Amino acid sequence: DIVMTQSPVSLPVTPGEPASISCRSSQSLLYSNGYNYLDWYVQKPGQSPQLLIYLGSNRASGVPDRFSGSGSGTDFSLKISRVEAEDVGVYYCMQALETPQTFGQGTRLEIK
Amino acid sequence: VQMVQSGAEVKEPGASVKVSCQASGYTFTHFVIGWVRQAPGQGLEWMGYISTYNGNTDYAQNLRGRITMSRDTSKNTAYMELRNLKSDDTAMYYCARGHEDGDYSYAYWGQGTLVTVSS
Numbered sequence: 577d578i579v580m581t582q583s584p585v586s587l588p589v590t591p592g593e594p595a596s597i598s599c600r601s602s603q604s605l606l607y608s609n610g611y612n613y614l615d616w617y618v619q620k621p622g623q624s625p626q627l628l629i630y631l632g633s634n635r636a637s638g639v640p641d642r643f644s645g646s647g648s649g650t651d652f653s654l655k656i657s658r659v660e661a662e663d664v665g666v667y668y669c670m671q672a673l674e675t676p677q678t679f680g681q682g683t684r685l686e687i688k
Numbered sequence: 689v690q691m692v693q694s695g696a697e698v699k700e701p702g703a704s705v706k707v708s709c710q711a712s713g714y715t716f717t718h719f720v721i722g723w724v725r726q727a728p729g730q731g732l733e734w735m736g737y738i739s740t741y742n743g744n745t746d747y748a749q750n751l752r753g754r755i756t757m758s759r760d761t762s763k764n765t766a767y768m769e770l771r772n773l774k775s776d777d778t779a780m781y782y783c784a785r786g787h788e789d790g791d792y793s794y795a796y797w798g799q800g801t802l803v804t805v806s807s
Contacts, residue, residue, distance in 0.1 A: 615793045617732075624782055624800055625724070625732060630793035637795075668732055672792040676748045677722075677734040 578602050578671050582680035590688045595656040597683045599669035604649045605632075613673035616645055616654045619682075620665040629654065630672075661687055689713040691783055691798035698804045699773050706769040707801045709783030716764040717741045720786040722794055723757065723768045725779040735781075737792070738766060773805045 579602040589595045605613045612632035617625040627636040629645035632652065642657040656663060664687055669680040694708040709721060722737035736747035738757040745757045751770070759766045766783060781801045784794035 611790075613790070613792075615790075617794075619732075624797040625784075625794075626797065627787065627793060627795050630787055630790045630795075634789070636787070666731075670732070670734075672790060675734075675736075675746045677792060679732045679734065682731045 577676055578605075578674065578678050580669055580671055580678050580680040582667075582669055582683050584683060585681070587683055587685045588688045589656075589659045589685060591661060592658050595659050595663075595685060597654045597667050597669075597685075599647075599652045599654070599680050601650045601652075601671055605652075605671050605673045606649050607673060612648050612652070613671060614645075614647070614652050615670045615672055616643075617668045617670060618663075618665045619668070620662075623665075625668065628667075659685070659687070689785065689796045691785060691796050693781075693783060693798040693801045696802040696804070698806065700807050701773060701775060701805055703773050703805075704769060704771040705773060705803050706767055707781050707783075707803070709766045709768070709798050711764045711766070711785065714785075716759075717761055719788075720791055721757075721759070721766040722784050722786070722792070724782045724784060724794070726782070726800075727776065727779045730779075733779075735768070737786075740766065770803075773803075775805050777803065778805045779803060 616629040619625045633645045666682040723735040756769045783798040785796040787793040787795040
């Protein structure tokens, strides 16, 4: 199985400041079609997870442009250019390259 | 697009549970439906998915033999049945629909169904 490792585990951020979460996979998520099969999800308190970024760098519908995904192969990151209070939650990366699909352990973003 | 799941369940160890996920707002057979669960205070665990087009399934290895995913295209509904329940199956269970551009990226999620296994 592909192991997904996120860092940090906890991320306190001041509103208006940037934030970055790292995700590393145990094997490359770059497929022969040129796409990286890496998604980012956020689970806000008391809610279902929601898709933020798919195929490494594509924002899902309705996701603000302050969120961006980058990386290739085994190293990926999610960046928030200016954190807002509504961004509080747990962020997960997930590989969609092969089954079993696997998630990182999550990064809890909190507001300072 | 909406994914509406059935209500909370309380089951005894050894029993079975069947959770439903009714989809609306799109053509049901055009997208896979995945199932993900979350134990209390824990992270997300992929359980498997079903092709709503032909019924093909792929399950997590640790659940094979106890899990069945199915669908009823006449009702636009997917089902997840888990048998021989154990206490560590206590979790919130989510269904989620695949994305238009990435079949196995989950764009739309149900509200979750809490399954509690307790004697």
